[in-house]
Amino acid sequence: xxxxxxxxxxxxxxxxxxxQLAVLSLILAIILGLLTATAKMSRNWFLRRTATVxxxxxxxxxxxxxxxxxxxxxxxxxNAISDMLYYNYEIDIYINFNAFAAGVITxxxxxxxxxxxxxxxxxxxxxxxQIEAGKAYGMSNALVFRRIRFPQMMRHALPGLSNNWxxxxxxxxxxxxxxxxxxxRVAAEASRATHEPFAFLLPVAAVYLLIASVSEWIFxxxxxxxxIGFGGQ
Amino acid sequence: xxxxxAWFNDLLAGNLIFTPTTLGYYWExxxxxxxxxxxxxxxxxxxxxPLAIMxxxxxxxxxxxxxxxxxxxxxTPLLIQLYIIYYGxxxxxxxxxxxxxxILREAFYPALIAFTLNTAAYTTEIFRGAIKATSKGEIEAxxxxxxSQSLMMRRIIxxxxxxxxxxxxxNEVIFMLHASAIASVVTLMDLTGAARFxxxxxxxxxxxxxxxxxxxxxxxxxILYFFRFLEKKLLAHLRPQNT
Amino acid sequence: MKKLLTLSVxxxxxxxxxxxxxxDYDNVxxxxxxxxxxxxxxxxxxxxxxxxxxxxxALCERxxxxxxxxxxxxxGIIPGLMSxxxxxxxxxxxxxxxxxxxxxFSDPYITMxxxxxxxxxxxxxxxxxxxxxxxxxGVQRGTLQDNYVTDNFNSVANISxxxxxxxxVLDMEAQRLDIVFLDFPIGQSTLLESEEAEYVVVGERISExxxxxxxxxxxxxxxxxEALAEKFNKALAELQEDGTYDEIFARYFxxxx
Numbered sequence: 150x151x152x153x154x155x156x157x158x159x160x161x162x163x164x165x166x167x168x169q170l171a172v173l174s175l176i177l178a179i180i181l182g183l184l185t186a187t188a189k190m191s192r193n194w195f196l197r198r199t200a201t202v203x204x205x206x207x208x209x210x211x212x213x214x215x216x217x218x219x220x221x222x223x224x225x226x227x228n229a230i231s232d233m234l235y236y237n238y239e240i241d242i243y244i245n246f247n248a249f250a251a252g253v254i255t256x257x258x259x260x261x262x263x264x265x266x267x268x269x270x271x272x273x274x275x276x277x278x279q280i281e282a283g284k285a286y287g288m289s290n291a292l293v294f295r296r297i298r299f300p301q302m303m304r305h306a307l308p309g310l311s312n313n314w315x316x317x318x319x320x321x322x323x324x325x326x327x328x329x330x331x332x333x334r335v336a337a338e339a340s341r342a343t344h345e346p347f348a349f350l351l352p353v354a355a356v357y358l359l360i361a362s363v364s365e366w367i368f369x370x371x372x373x374x375x376x377i378g379f380g381g382q
Numbered sequence: 383x384x385x386x387x388a389w390f391n392d393l394l395a396g397n398l399i400f401t402p403t404t405l406g407y408y409w410e411x412x413x414x415x416x417x418x419x420x421x422x423x424x425x426x427x428x429x430x431x432p433l434a435i436m437x438x439x440x441x442x443x444x445x446x447x448x449x450x451x452x453x454x455x456x457x458t459p460l461l462i463q464l465y466i467i468y469y470g471x472x473x474x475x476x477x478x479x480x481x482x483x484x485i486l487r488e489a490f491y492p493a494l495i496a497f498t499l500n501t502a503a504y505t506t507e508i509f510r511g512a513i514k515a516t517s518k519g520e521i522e523a524x525x526x527x528x529x530s531q532s533l534m535m536r537r538i539i540x541x542x543x544x545x546x547x548x549x550x551x552x553n554e555v556i557f558m559l560h561a562s563a564i565a566s567v568v569t570l571m572d573l574t575g576a577a578r579f580x581x582x583x584x585x586x587x588x589x590x591x592x593x594x595x596x597x598x599x600x601x602x603x604x605i606l607y608f609f610r611f612l613e614k615k616l617l618a619h620l621r622p623q624n625t
Numbered sequence: 626m627k628k629l630l631t632l633s634v635x636x637x638x639x640x641x642x643x644x645x646x647x648x649d650y651d652n653v654x655x656x657x658x659x660x661x662x663x664x665x666x667x668x669x670x671x672x673x674x675x676x677x678x679x680x681x682x683a684l685c686e687r688x689x690x691x692x693x694x695x696x697x698x699x700x701g702i703i704p705g706l707m708s709x710x711x712x713x714x715x716x717x718x719x720x721x722x723x724x725x726x727x728x729x730f731s732d733p734y735i736t737m738x739x740x741x742x743x744x745x746x747x748x749x750x751x752x753x754x755x756x757x758x759x760x761x762x763g764v765q766r767g768t769l770q771d772n773y774v775t776d777n778f779n780s781v782a783n784i785s786x787x788x789x790x791x792x793x794v795l796d797m798e799a800q801r802l803d804i805v806f807l808d809f810p811i812g813q814s815t816l817l818e819s820e821e822a823e824y825v826v827v828g829e830r831i832s833e834x835x836x837x838x839x840x841x842x843x844x845x846x847x848x849x850x851e852a853l854a855e856k857f858n859k860a861l862a863e864l865q866e867d868g869t870y871d872e873i874f875a876r877y878f879x880x881x882x
Binding site: 155159221227231326327341342344 | 670671696697698700701704707708709710788791792794795798821849
Binding site for chain 2: 211
């Protein structure tokens, strides 16, 4: 019933690219998001401003435009640096800006801005009394963060996190436009070559739905875990 | 002062990229993006209202198909939906002979259809959430007045649901503006299409994409402020009363 | 302290990165935009083939270097070279002045005219402002054909720009395009030999003015890699000398010319 006309292996490979890309950029986005949220809540004026500009600008521009800017522009920026080094100091460095890494960095950078907003809201929602209680127990700041702020923050952040992940997953499809061979690109290529768009695009759409459903299930489990002690409100 | 104007003249004179011709492309792109986004939002909204009411129905056989529709369109990338519609319509047998073809032949309409179906799915869920959140008291009051189900929907539930949906809908409008950037993939010369053209011709990614990013940023802010203004007007009763 | 840290990290990065640089070109990576039949394309089982590919492999063999092909969409093919995703481009790239500012070209290795292709039902015998009025023209984005069509027909016709030649052919078959402007051999193998519909060449093959159509296809290198370009030029001359070139040519274009 599912006739992939020899494109099967490449489609599976493409699906692998999609999943790796999505997971790695999610990790990067979470790290950037935590940094951004911390910067936004810091007392340092400069850090707060930088974080605000970052989240505002990134969320105001289409993903695809940012991708093209970072992907094509990033290459030229790297060239400018390496050319400068070569001509001025005869240092011939080789920076491999490969498409996959560029994709991860770009998507992670974009979603770091969204994560930043999610985490900031979640941190603010943690009851201050709890933190004070931790300090009163003589916990260090790091311990307070690990034992009290982080787990409680996650409880509030999970719905936003899950939402961002779903959007991020779909955003990975855009890398096919800038030349990364993910499953959308293979499917588009196959439909052009065989003139059967439905045969390839529909299964790929189904894979996205499958990933979305599985992650939804995982997020429900996670939410239950982090809700322990709150009577499942 | 003189320095600045001289500097500005130099800037334009020595500039190979931002000529009247390329600025013309950006302008056409702006018009295309605006048309595409505006029309799909309007059509999506018109579709979403009845769909949201059906989606909120107690009868499974009414609400379930709508749920499938929104689940599929919200769960898959818009790019795939666009590809399926753009390439898919071509392979419907004999479509080239029907009177639909002059419409579907243009890249604009397949893109418009894909965008409309996509935004309608998101908007349906936004409205459904807002309908669900109608306070019990309001419904009971309407019942007590002897209102029929449809009258209650029209007079009580929908007006308040619209207001509650406003902030989320504002986000959807911005999301749609950003999502429309993929129109260039099916040859449409929207804002992003113009930027890609300028980039490919002059190998100047920073000039091409930063400029277009700035335009998108302005559009985003315009939408943001428009919705803030609407919220202020329509949700005034929900604001905390301070002198 | 912080500055010192940053500097040492940068130093480390440079040291690590530069050690990866192959100085004597034992390993050459070549960028190519696929598919562009018959110059470069994939067979159904995914193997790269085509005139450029065979020529590139023959050149590498002659120079006794290992070559690796890197696929890159046309849009980003020159930036990709600059950032050393690969060291050379063999991808039907026409030598012209605009590109000479960016890259270093080898000697031209083939000359290909461009041509207009249309369904046989279009019934025009020559492409000019009058006959193209209101028509939809397909071109590949960022190619010299794009520049030529944009500069000459933008005011009278609609221009649709595509990322790949395949996209364009599909839309031609779908009747979304009235006419396309392509490198002649690409149109010949994808359109004239198509089983889906009947296509014809409209008017003469075009290779003037030089401002657009340049001096034939060349291999592109980074400006500073003059030694590498020399190496390729020498190998190319040898292949043309000993008949290998003609053999590859005949494989894709028959005996004509």
